[in-house]
Amino acid sequence: MSAKFHLFGTGPRPVAPFSHAVEDDGWVILTGQMPTDPDAPDAPLPQGVEAQTRRVMDNLALILGELGLDLSHVVQCRCFLTAFERDYAVFNDTYKSYFPADRLPARTTVGVTALAVGALVEIDCVARRPDQEAL
Known part of the structure; x- marks a missing residue:
């Protein structure tokens, strides 16, 4: 598959x-999403980090949805925070609300x-198509 x-x-x-996503052999790599509104990109x-994290997660879900996937297909995330010490706890509480407790993706979070666009948070992720998953 190419x-x-x-x-x-x-x-x-x-x-x-960049592309929103690149897909190969069942793997789907999503570009880091910013907390911008797809319907009002100049808004x-x-x-705050909670609202920006929600917008970023919603943007990831939107791109996954365009591919016929959802957040349950995510296997790994990389997260970037500009105010790591200040925002880490609130970020974690918001982020984890998007996943079942028993299906949290592997994750790295980095302070930058x-x-x-002056964002406080950015997240990229890797997803796997269900027909490609090994049990």
Whole structure:
């Protein structure tokens, strides 16, 4: 199978040159999502890490939905926070509300000095198509 590059008109407007997702052999890699509103890309970002995390997770879910998947297919996330010590606990509480307690993806969270569009949080992820999963 050769890689498929996906860019969706319904997805958030890219803030750099990238595809929303790239897919190969049942693996789906989603580009890091920002807390931008797909319906109003020039609107101000939501205030605070909780609201921004919700917008980012909703954007990931939107892209997965375009691919016929959902957050239950996510196997790994990388998370980036600009105010790690201040926001880590609130971020975790918000993030975990999107997954069943017994199906949390593998995850790395990194504190960074800055993110595109002045965001407080960015998350990328890897998902696996169900027909490709090994039990």
